Amino acid sequence: MYDERLPGLRRRGFLAATSGAAALALVGCSGGTDDQAQSTSGTPKRGGRLRAAFAGGGASETLDPHLANLFADVARAKALYDKLADYGADLSAQPRLAEKWEPNKTLDRWQVTLRQATFHDGRPVTARDVLYSYRRIADPEQAFRAKASLEPVDLDASRATGERTVEFVLKRPTAEFPNVLAAFGAYIVPENATGTDFDKKPVGSGPFRFVSFAPGRSAVFRRNDDYWEGAPHLDEIEFVVANEESARVNALLGGQIEYAHELNPTTARAHEAGGQIEIVRLRNSAMQAFCMKTDRAPFDDKRVREAFFLIADRQELLDGALSGAGEVGNDLFGKGYEYYAAGLPQREQDLDRARALLKKAGAENLRVTLDTSAVAAGFTEAAGIFRDQAAKAGVTIDVKVGSKDSYWSDILDNGTLCCYRSGAMPIEAHLSQRLLTDSTTNATKWRHKDFDALYQQAQSTRDKTERAAVYERMQRRLYTEGGFLIWGFADWIIGTTKRVKGVETKAPANTLDWARFDKVWLA
Amino acid sequence: MTTQLGGSAAKGRGAVSKCGSAAGRDQPRRRSTRKTAYRDTASGRSFVARRLLLGGAQTLAVVLLVFALTEALPGDAAVALAGDQPDPARIAAIREAMDLDRPAPERLADWAAGMLHGDFGTSLTSGRPVTQYITDAFGPTLLLAALTLALLVPLGFGLGVLAARHEGRLVDRLVSSVTLAVYAVPEFALGVLLVTVLALKLAWLPPTAVGYGTELLGHPAALVLPVLVLLARPVCSLSRLVRAGMVDALASPYAAHARRYGVPGARVRYAHALPNALAPAVQQLARTVDWLLCGVIVVEALFVIPGLGTVLLNAVAERDVPVVQGLAVVFGVLTVLLNLGADLVAYRLTPRAGVAA
Numbered sequence: 001m002y003d004e005r006l007p008g009l010r011r012r013g014f015l016a017a018t019s020g021a022a023a024l025a026l027v028g029c030s031g032g033t034d035d036q037a038q039s040t041s042g043t044p045k046r047g048g049r050l051r052a053a054f055a056g057g058g059a060s061e062t063l064d065p066h067l068a069n070l071f072a073d074v075a076r077a078k079a080l081y082d083k084l085a086d087y088g089a090d091l092s093a094q095p096r097l098a099e100k101w102e103p104n105k106t107l108d109r110w111q112v113t114l115r116q117a118t119f120h121d122g123r124p125v126t127a128r129d130v131l132y133s134y135r136r137i138a139d140p141e142q143a144f145r146a147k148a149s150l151e152p153v154d155l156d157a158s159r160a161t162g163e164r165t166v167e168f169v170l171k172r173p174t175a176e177f178p179n180v181l182a183a184f185g186a187y188i189v190p191e192n193a194t195g196t197d198f199d200k201k202p203v204g205s206g207p208f209r210f211v212s213f214a215p216g217r218s219a220v221f222r223r224n225d226d227y228w229e230g231a232p233h234l235d236e237i238e239f240v241v242a243n244e245e246s247a248r249v250n251a252l253l254g255g256q257i258e259y260a261h262e263l264n265p266t267t268a269r270a271h272e273a274g275g276q277i278e279i280v281r282l283r284n285s286a287m288q289a290f291c292m293k294t295d296r297a298p299f300d301d302k303r304v305r306e307a308f309f310l311i312a313d314r315q316e317l318l319d320g321a322l323s324g325a326g327e328v329g330n331d332l333f334g335k336g337y338e339y340y341a342a343g344l345p346q347r348e349q350d351l352d353r354a355r356a357l358l359k360k361a362g363a364e365n366l367r368v369t370l371d372t373s374a375v376a377a378g379f380t381e382a383a384g385i386f387r388d389q390a391a392k393a394g395v396t397i398d399v400k401v402g403s404k405d406s407y408w409s410d411i412l413d414n415g416t417l418c419c420y421r422s423g424a425m426p427i428e429a430h431l432s433q434r435l436l437t438d439s440t441t442n443a444t445k446w447r448h449k450d451f452d453a454l455y456q457q458a459q460s461t462r463d464k465t466e467r468a469a470v471y472e473r474m475q476r477r478l479y480t481e482g483g484f485l486i487w488g489f490a491d492w493i494i495g496t497t498k499r500v501k502g503v504e505t506k507a508p509a510n511t512l513d514w515a516r517f518d519k520v521w522l523a
Numbered sequence: 524m525t526t527q528l529g530g531s532a533a534k535g536r537g538a539v540s541k542c543g544s545a546a547g548r549d550q551p552r553r554r555s556t557r558k559t560a561y562r563d564t565a566s567g568r569s570f571v572a573r574r575l576l577l578g579g580a581q582t583l584a585v586v587l588l589v590f591a592l593t594e595a596l597p598g599d600a601a602v603a604l605a606g607d608q609p610d611p612a613r614i615a616a617i618r619e620a621m622d623l624d625r626p627a628p629e630r631l632a633d634w635a636a637g638m639l640h641g642d643f644g645t646s647l648t649s650g651r652p653v654t655q656y657i658t659d660a661f662g663p664t665l666l667l668a669a670l671t672l673a674l675l676v677p678l679g680f681g682l683g684v685l686a687a688r689h690e691g692r693l694v695d696r697l698v699s700s701v702t703l704a705v706y707a708v709p710e711f712a713l714g715v716l717l718v719t720v721l722a723l724k725l726a727w728l729p730p731t732a733v734g735y736g737t738e739l740l741g742h743p744a745a746l747v748l749p750v751l752v753l754l755a756r757p758v759c760s761l762s763r764l765v766r767a768g769m770v771d772a773l774a775s776p777y778a779a780h781a782r783r784y785g786v787p788g789a790r791v792r793y794a795h796a797l798p799n800a801l802a803p804a805v806q807q808l809a810r811t812v813d814w815l816l817c818g819v820i821v822v823e824a825l826f827v828i829p830g831l832g833t834v835l836l837n838a839v840a841e842r843d844v845p846v847v848q849g850l851a852v853v854f855g856v857l858t859v860l861l862n863l864g865a866d867l868v869a870y871r872l873t874p875r876a877g878v879a880a
Contacts, residue, residue: 051733051734057837058829058833058834058836058838059646059649059651059656059659059829059834059837060646060648060649060651060837060843061649069606140616141620142616142620143617143620147613148608148613195650215649215651216833216837217734217829218734238734240733240734240827241827241829242731242827243824243827243833244824244825244827246715247730247731247733247824247825247826247827248733250718250722250723250730250731251730251733251827253730254722254723254729254731256729256730256731256733257733257734402597403596403597403598405596405597405598405602405603405840405841405842406597406598406602407607408606408607408609409598409602409605409614410597410598412611421607422607440608440611440612440613441608441610
């Protein structure tokens, strides 16, 4: 029962993106097609109260946006607060509270100009609020999630150069600095807002104002008529917490809520044709992978890694572990995102070549332990399927099921092979967090000086096309001999009642338009 | 798993008491003289004192065991909070902020010192007082338990007596087979079935209590299904127990004797046979109330009722030791008191059965 909550997901800042990003850009320009029927049918109507159900954190929940950890936290945080930037559907940073940004020649000083916006108490959003918020996140005494993302910024040297301009001084050239501004949990709060304020009377600059909050139960917000991007259509939004997936579905079918986040593929299939509710699939949201530790036997031999790439029947994994709700992967993170190396050929199962490679590597009759856990949907199923696929290539896999509450910490340094998943984040963030020598969560133990150098080169390259070429080189290397066997990208599934209009269908979890309620309206 | 901890360890004694033993049942019930009544009260008092002392020790043992088990679980609150961003430096920072870097016995001693002053401590995850967690969640739990109990007692006893009166006849067979069938359905399945039929297909009742949180009483319709699910199995076990007890008693020599003396049937049934059947039923009832108060996790999750079970489940997943400990204390005390109460009632009903501690 508890698995349904996907603790791994709820605990993490979940970033997900769609493969249809490029398509979206085109669709967006041409002004809507069938795909976006939901968001374009009819004129938005003002008024009404929408109730949205999420899996939540129980009695420990907080409205402190910097402590956001779960989907429900983020959905509430983005209703009350803004970030300087946020991710578009292709995971590129889009300006939000920041009106524009301009780097110096060496890319280590950035001038950020804020737009004219006010907090809910009428005070303007100023450069001082921005610096206060970032310094609060980076407080060495605390462990806020966004702290790691803000690491490139030298906050002592950064300063306000005007009421609405900030000069950020960076520790090193960072071409993707806008990604930092869009980082998970990097919300702007008013200067001097402290811990206790957030749960009693949170003041932000977001599209909704605070009304009430009962941790683990419900949060009610109402329209902010002065929102800088235009007032929301809804009068009120209520976030309710229902951890059990079946409870969210039942509440939706019974008309107790209008929006249910995170449904199972089987639920989606059952109701897609039923016509009682609308199913929204946020495509290619969560990366699904097996993670090979490249610093230890047997995966320190790149022929063994390649053999494993060839063992995987990706379609079978997708159908079996995710009930087909997703798309196959090509051993690269970020399908459809900005800088994704889409030109590489799709890898297919090739057991003969896998066997030959294993033989060459002297790894016949190989025996490996695959760590998995019920921490995320489809993990244990994927492990079982892969075990059977590997058996066909003469590899014996022992599946070991571990604790779901400590899974991510357990697999970081231990074992050789494990199930892995990740929400959407920019490809650059995936590289820096997981694939550099000093990365904090380098689960594949991918440590190569030349690879680090390429990353630095990309970050010092001002021209976007040149930068893309460097990213392509890095991805090509990972495709050939990396430690991530990325077999699929899961859909993120949302259910709404027929009355709900304006739900963005091309918005991976944790991008700007995901769980965004200021553009939603009730017919 | 942890839900049971509060119950099982402390429950042992109460459950074992031999109130329904054959020796006791075969004796006719007689009005006790003034002298024996006096003796009863005196020994009753020392019995209560002994049981309370024992209960305190049991609660203490449960709390220690829960602490040891929570510590033995893989990962701690810092690891759980870090989730899939297990940057070792971040985990160390969280650990320090939570004071988890201090040795376990020291933390336990601190917590125990606070406990002696009635201070339950604060949650590791949110920093809020544990008492707030417990009081917030106790409302919905208590409401559900009270409603269930209010229906359970008349229904359970009524059905049991009805079946016993018609022993072997159609009514008895009907009641017995239906209760057996319902008892065999797991809570979760029954809940899903009831929701599907009564809430989604027929739309008579709301399928969940989502969003009602604190003002559950204002939405009585949302309580019908959860109470039905909670009621289903206890009604069955209770009525079967009452039936069996009464059938036994009615077949006993003393009931036959009473009948031979011309005592009316109703009086034999309700004044002689029923009390003997009640004693084990009261014990069963205590266990049911204990279960209702100490975490009905499935029903809470299915119907989105934020009670103690939900708090416990979250606290264990988050390795929020102070919250788990606080709940262990509450559950332990509840269990001890409930079982003691049940034993006293059973003792009153059948003094000769000797409800010895």
